[in-house]
Amino acid sequence: MTAERTATLDDVARAAGVSRATASRVVTGQGPASQRSRDRVAAAVASLGYVPDASARALVTRTGTRLAIAVIGHTAAVLDDPYVGRVLTSAAHVAAEREVGVSLHWLPLHDPGSLARLADGRGLGGLVVVNPTRPALETVPRALRGRVAAVGVGARDVPSFDVDNRAGTDGVVRHLVRTGRRRIAMVTGPSWLPCGDRAVEAYHEVLRESGGEPRVVPGDFTAGRGAEAAVEIMARWPDTDAVFALSDLTALGVLDGLHALGVRVPGDVAVAGFDDIAFAGLSRPALTTSTHPVEEIATAAARSVLDRHATSGTTFYPSALVVRDSA
Amino acid sequence: MTAERTATLDDVARAAGVSRATASRVVTGQGPASQRSRDRVAAAVASLGYVPDASARALVTRTGTRLAIAVIGHTAAVLDDPYVGRVLTSAAHVAAEREVGVSLHWLPLHDPGSLARLADGRGLGGLVVVNPTRPALETVPRALRGRVAAVGVGARDVPSFDVDNRAGTDGVVRHLVRTGRRRIAMVTGPSWLPCGDRAVEAYHEVLRESGGEPRVVPGDFTAGRGAEAAVEIMARWPDTDAVFALSDLTALGVLDGLHALGVRVPGDVAVAGFDDIAFAGLSRPALTTSTHPVEEIATAAARSVLDRHATSGTTFYPSALVVRDSA
DNA sequence: CCCACACATGGAAGCGCTTCCACCGCAATA
DNA sequence: TATTGCGGTGGAAGCGCTTCCATGTGTGGG
Numbered sequence: 001m002t003a004e005r006t007a008t009l010d011d012v013a014r015a016a017g018v019s020r021a022t023a024s025r026v027v028t029g030q031g032p033a034s035q036r037s038r039d040r041v042a043a044a045v046a047s048l049g050y051v052p053d054a055s056a057r058a059l060v061t062r063t064g065t066r067l068a069i070a071v072i073g074h075t076a077a078v079l080d081d082p083y084v085g086r087v088l089t090s091a092a093h094v095a096a097e098r099e100v101g102v103s104l105h106w107l108p109l110h111d112p113g114s115l116a117r118l119a120d121g122r123g124l125g126g127l128v129v130v131n132p133t134r135p136a137l138e139t140v141p142r143a144l145r146g147r148v149a150a151v152g153v154g155a156r157d158v159p160s161f162d163v164d165n166r167a168g169t170d171g172v173v174r175h176l177v178r179t180g181r182r183r184i185a186m187v188t189g190p191s192w193l194p195c196g197d198r199a200v201e202a203y204h205e206v207l208r209e210s211g212g213e214p215r216v217v218p219g220d221f222t223a224g225r226g227a228e229a230a231v232e233i234m235a236r237w238p239d240t241d242a243v244f245a246l247s248d249l250t251a252l253g254v255l256d257g258l259h260a261l262g263v264r265v266p267g268d269v270a271v272a273g274f275d276d277i278a279f280a281g282l283s284r285p286a287l288t289t290s291t292h293p294v295e296e297i298a299t300a301a302a303r304s305v306l307d308r309h310a311t312s313g314t315t316f317y318p319s320a321l322v323v324r325d326s327a
Numbered sequence: 328m329t330a331e332r333t334a335t336l337d338d339v340a341r342a343a344g345v346s347r348a349t350a351s352r353v354v355t356g357q358g359p360a361s362q363r364s365r366d367r368v369a370a371a372v373a374s375l376g377y378v379p380d381a382s383a384r385a386l387v388t389r390t391g392t393r394l395a396i397a398v399i400g401h402t403a404a405v406l407d408d409p410y411v412g413r414v415l416t417s418a419a420h421v422a423a424e425r426e427v428g429v430s431l432h433w434l435p436l437h438d439p440g441s442l443a444r445l446a447d448g449r450g451l452g453g454l455v456v457v458n459p460t461r462p463a464l465e466t467v468p469r470a471l472r473g474r475v476a477a478v479g480v481g482a483r484d485v486p487s488f489d490v491d492n493r494a495g496t497d498g499v500v501r502h503l504v505r506t507g508r509r510r511i512a513m514v515t516g517p518s519w520l521p522c523g524d525r526a527v528e529a530y531h532e533v534l535r536e537s538g539g540e541p542r543v544v545p546g547d548f549t550a551g552r553g554a555e556a557a558v559e560i561m562a563r564w565p566d567t568d569a570v571f572a573l574s575d576l577t578a579l580g581v582l583d584g585l586h587a588l589g590v591r592v593p594g595d596v597a598v599a600g601f602d603d604i605a606f607a608g609l610s611r612p613a614l615t616t617s618t619h620p621v622e623e624i625a626t627a628a629a630r631s632v633l634d635r636h637a638t639s640g641t642t643f644y645p646s647a648l649v650v651r652d653s654a
Numbered sequence: 655c656c657c658a659c660a661c662a663t664g665g666a667a668g669c670g671c672t673t674c675c676a677c678c679g680c681a682a683t684a
Numbered sequence: 685t686a687t688t689g690c691g692g693t694g695g696a697a698g699c700g701c702t703t704c705c706a707t708g709t710g711t712g713g714g
Binding site: 053055064085092103104252253256259283 | 380381382383385386391393409411412415419420423428429430431432433450550579580582583586605606608609610611612
Binding site: 352 | 661662663665666668669670671
């Protein structure tokens with residue numbers, strides 16, 4: 001075990017024959033430096049394998065670079081949903097682009113205060129909140145002001161990015177109506193997620209127009225709940241001829257529940273989901289759904305944060321109907 | 328915008344009427360402190376809402392607390408696989424338990440050197456490498472020695488945790504043989520992943536015993552590749568009566584490819600996967616597979632790292648056959 | 655009654671870095 | 685020639701924290 005220290009900026013400065021101040025200027029690219037210094041420092045950095053210490057840097061600049069993703073809703077179910085994975089992938093890509101790290105934080109639904117602990121050594125360059133709830137967003141640490149964005153609607157004061165699930169729902173339900181369905185049930189998302197509200201509204205509107213009466217049961221975006229919901233729906237309204245779930249995962253569960261009940265899809269009941277996850281095309285029957293450009297949304301959110309775009313309000317991304325076999 | 332600074336240890340010390348050194352001792356719990364000091368400092372911490380600055384702490388202790396997860400194989404496909412998500416969830420749980428953060432790093436397959444950049448301000452308390460490749464592991468920064476574990480086999484010098492896919496494969500293939508299949512094909516994992524080798528060996532062994540000839544096509548753990556592989560297999564060996572894929576995702580793809588070919592499952596061809604992901608029970612026909620206790624494995628890896636267990640070598644976790652409809 | 659010994663405590667150093675500031679030499683201007 | 689201006693530079697301060705060390709302060713034993 002040789003006591004081989006990792007190179008420090010002082011080492012670089014010494015090797016390059018300049019002061020530490022100059023070395024710092026060259027390494028960070030801030031401030032003036034002669035071509036000669038620049039070259040010598042660069043050479044020293046390369047030969048020593050110098051990597052700046054992020055902690056020390058964060059300590060003095062009072063601001064870090066890491067991109068933090070905070071996912072609200074601390075249940076294992078959240079990650080079974082490919083949604084979070086897709087958000088993470090995209091964020092990771094943006095982070096890689098910018099050469100910053102990304103950290104992941106799981107926040108229990110009812111301890112929004114924990115968001116405050118995220119400042120974590122000022123190491124953060126930005127924060128993306130997934131599934132934002134209002135109380136959670138209000139506890140965002142002061143230190144992060146101006147460097148926060150939300151994925152999902154419901155954010156105040158911070159830019160927010162979400163799929164237009166009002167239009168998406170409208171498209172799906174209209175498709176159901178167009179194909180002759182009239183007794184259409186809907187499985188919603190978790191009630192604490194404000195973003196589902198607009199979808200439910202759209203569902204009600206289309207039904208009002210087409211003369212159907214609403215049949216809404218609560219969901220939570222899990223497959224298990226979908227299976228339960230299917231049973232509930234068929235027990236309560238046996239003449240139901242279509243089920244729309246605000247999540248493909250749930251729709252897949254509905255498919256399963258219906259299958260267990262001996263109900264044929266789409267013969268007896270049409271089923272549609274939302275999100276167009278990878279498995280949607282793989283189920284039997286393949287799931288009719290509406291796209292959710294998660295990658296685009298998450299990428300935009302991450303960029304917005306890292307670029308310090310001071311915009312606020314929600315940007316909606318379009319959702320497109322994908323007709324497969326189930327409806 | 329009031330210039331409201333966040334409380335520092337000096338503020339705490341002043342408010343408690345002790346020196347900064349004493350305040351530090353109380354906050355960290357290291358070193359002696361009288362009950363009186365302890366109480367006063369605790370009160371000051373509470374009233375000021377003091378949170379230690381992780382950067383400053385990491386700077387001086389030369390070691391952080393954050394748990395880093397490095398996933399090797401920088402492709403979007405990796406995250407479509409629920410596998411990584413399950414690892415992350417588990418790691419996040421352990422991190423929450425220990426009140427440390429977790430950061431996520433996506434490492435391109437062919438730039439193992441990037442692992443070195445992870446030391447990232449010594450902010451790391453431990454590193455878990457997912458899908459370890461030998462070259463990648465060799466570049467783990469010195470600073471992290473003794474605080475690294477791997478999920479998946481192939482690690483040298485660091486503790487490693489994986490499912491016993493040799494036994495799992497053995498179980499699945501034997502089940503296939505037991506149910507009368509003899510012309511069994513296998514779709515493997517990506518060739519750069521050493522952990523698949525033992526599974527392939529087990530497959531060969533069972534086949535040797537039962538007198539079947541091996542039919543191996545390469546896979547990459549994606550569903551898309553599964554569909555392709557199904558077509559390849561049926562073209563090359565039309566009398567194939569079973570396909571075993573080393574990943575449920577791929578098996579689901581095989582199901583899809585077979586369906587497109589008009590091949591009935593399990594009537595004409597039995598299909599089995601590996602991992603028992605959530606969707607395995609949802610497909611039609613429901614997938615026969617072998618469990619992969621990812622949560623257990625990842626939890627063990629995370630704990631091992633955070634607890635500085637100096638064990639090395641691989642711990643294997645059992646895999647259990649789950650018989651459903653597809654085989 | 656004094657010394658040794660523990661325990662508590664505060665002062666000060668220093669982790670690796672950025673950045674303010676004063677300074678220097680040089681070219682351009684008066 | 686004397687003056688300004690400016691790009692380039694190094695010294696030094698300081699970010700918030702831990703920890704070494706020397707210094708009190710109270711106990712028990714000799």
